[in-house]
Amino acid sequence: MEAPSKTSFFDITSEQGLLRASIAVTLFIATIGIGFGLASGSFSIVFDGVYSLVDASMSGLSLVVVKLITAHVTSAQMSRKLRERFSMGFWHLEPMVLALNGILLSGVAIYALINAVSSLLEGGRDLEFGLALIYAVLTVIACVTIAIVEARANRTLNSDFVRMDVKGWVMSASITAALLIAFCVGLAIQGTRWAWISPYIDPAVLGLVCLVIIPLPLSVVRQALAEIFLVTPVDLKQHVDTVAQAFVSRHGLQSYRAYVAKVGRSREIELYFIVPTSMPARTIAEWDALRNEIGDAVGGEGPDRWITVVFTGDPEWAE
Structure with missing residues (x-):
């Protein structure tokens, strides 16, 4: 009886199962990201971990909303008191969560951009490129894999939450891929006449990545706000x-x-x-x-x- 329960909990053919799997992978990546970031001295890796934590928290909130919507429309596992208090359903929570998700992700990126600029002005920071490379390779593989799995499953599910989550994984993969390239360059120039550039690599690539990802969630935020304000489609x-x-x-x-x-x-x-x-x-x-x-x-x-x-x-x- 236990095996079917475990399978259904992370069932990638269902919206809730996909979100649970995404949260589990995100928490793992966030944990090793913060650990590797602190060990290697890379603020960009720490940012990647924090970004993943924010993403995981919003995925958790999305999962709660999905369960409420599903329970309401199927009349399953919902107390009578809760159903009476929300007789019009819980659909209105979906765009609210999507808007909050996009705003938080952009906000984290803006904060990281400010820190990257500050670090550049202070002369950069030294880091251990070997540890940074190990983290970047593992994370890119994990992000690309989960993004592909979710995108394929969402062809059938057509869920806005899963679609937003896929965008989050694509952004995370892009961030880490940029870090991977930068760390490879940093490792290659060690012991050469270009070694003076090393301290600037981490904050410079972090700043560039933030400039790219800050506007990405804005389209989702704009659509979510249109739904919150009941703009006629x-x-x-x-x-x-x-x-x-x-x-x-x-x-x-x-x-x-x-x-x-x-x-x-x-x-x-x-x-x-x-x-x-x-x-x-x-x-x-x-x-x-x-x-x-x-x-x-x-x-x-x-x-x-x-x-x-x-x-x-x-x-x-x-x-």
């Missing part, structure tokens, strides 16, 4: 307008109002159809049949679609 609005207009024409209705938003993985759609006052009365079953028709036409039925369809003869109810 253009493509979804166009689709709903097309479906609603055709429905109005087909059934002789007066007009409609459509309100749509994308919040995390959820799509929230409200449709109000204005019914002519002269239209004959219908039974509840007939109105429900019309709701089913518009729901099928909109498409995307599933636990992450929240759709409301209202028929009214008073336009004020639709405004």
Whole structure:
């Protein structure tokens, strides 16, 4: 009975299993990164470890949100009190976590950039290139491997959290690859007339890496903020307008109002159809049949679609 439990805990075919595996690998890399960084005297390696710790903490928070969303939409393992307090679900937490993740990662990089510039102005720092090279090689291999595994799995899962995590691994691999190249150069120039450059290699490469990675999470932050502020997604609005207009024409209705938003993985759609006052009365079953028709036409039925369809003869109810 224990083996299946362990397998499911790190099941890379599920969103939660992928995030758990990512957190475990990240914590391992962060631990050896900080250790190797302190031992070799490299602040860039220490930064890499701290960056991984931040990433791991945000992956842990993402995992909590994923569990809440899944439990709510499947009515599993959630207390009645919690469900009553969050009757609209937990989708709104997803963009909040993504925005916080991106802001923290950029913030850590900005702080490291300031330290790198300060170190350059102070004459750099000496470090043990042999230890630094061992860390860089191991970390690049680990980062590339987990990024490939997550990217392949996410072709099916299509999770924003996993997508953000893949970007984090790609950034970590890029950081460490740049460090690896710099450390190889530093080791190669030892004992040569270029040896005076050695103290500047670590802060210089750290500064360059930070300049590259600072803007990378900003696109995710921008998208997350758009979802937090309920900015209407253009493509979804166009689709709903097309479906609603055709429905109005087909059934002789007066007009409609459509309100749509994308919040995390959820799509929230409200449709109000204005019914002519002269239209004959219908039974509840007939109105429900019309709701089913518009729901099928909109498409995307599933636990992450929240759709409301209202028929009214008073336009004020639709405004």
